[in-house]
Amino acid sequence: MTPTTLTPEQVLAADLADWRFLLGRLHARFTFDDYAVGLALVAAVGAHAAEVDHHPDLDLRHGALRVVTSSHDADGVTERDVALARRVSELAAELGARPEPTTVQQLEIALDTPDLSRVKPFWRAVLGLADRPGSPDEVRDEVNVLPALWFQECDPPAPGEAxxxxxxxxxxxxxxxxxxxxxxxxxxxxxTLVSDAAARAFWVLADAEGNKACVCTWQDR
Structure with a gap:
């Protein structure tokens, strides 16, 4: 039986102080001064993950461990992830690792195109990505190394426009x-602020040359 996917609001209500919800997954980052603490935390989280048969992504760097969890069979966060997150926070506290939830973030790249079917196969092939089930406008790295690439519909070029x-x-x-x-x-x-019409879902910004970026959250989506 497929577990129930929690809404972002339900995740927020779970009061996971060390964690933040980004793009359908729970993210946490714990810092420490001694690399041995990071190794011990990886071992402790790994042992617990094996015990409950629910396995988060662990990214150990010098001074920090990033933990990301979601339920693949539900394509989102479930109660299993909430329970796992609570236990990971407990283990981190026991080892003296410091939670830094406001430092987590996730990058996506978007390509404006009037013809998704024309360009998507090229980018999927050249970057070695795969279609995301249920999201025809997105391709993702199945091993979570590269950021996701998605395609945003735009108007075709006007006559004479390149x-x-x-x-x-x-x-x-x-x-x-x-x-x-x-x-x-x-x-x-x-x-410059191009648009805040969709805030809090996203703000559209541009640099001094007009190159755009969006700052996004789960809210109001």
């Missing part, structure tokens, strides 16, 4: 309690 006008833009998904600070920092760094 085909090359199609442009990439970046979507950076951040914790919901970080987004407005991130937007403000980008504006203070010389950016």
């Amino acid at each position: 085909e090359g006008r199609m442009r990439f833009h970046l979507d950076i998904t951040v914790p919901h309690d970080v987004a407005e600070q991130r937007v403000a920092a980008a504006l203070a760094a010389g950016g």
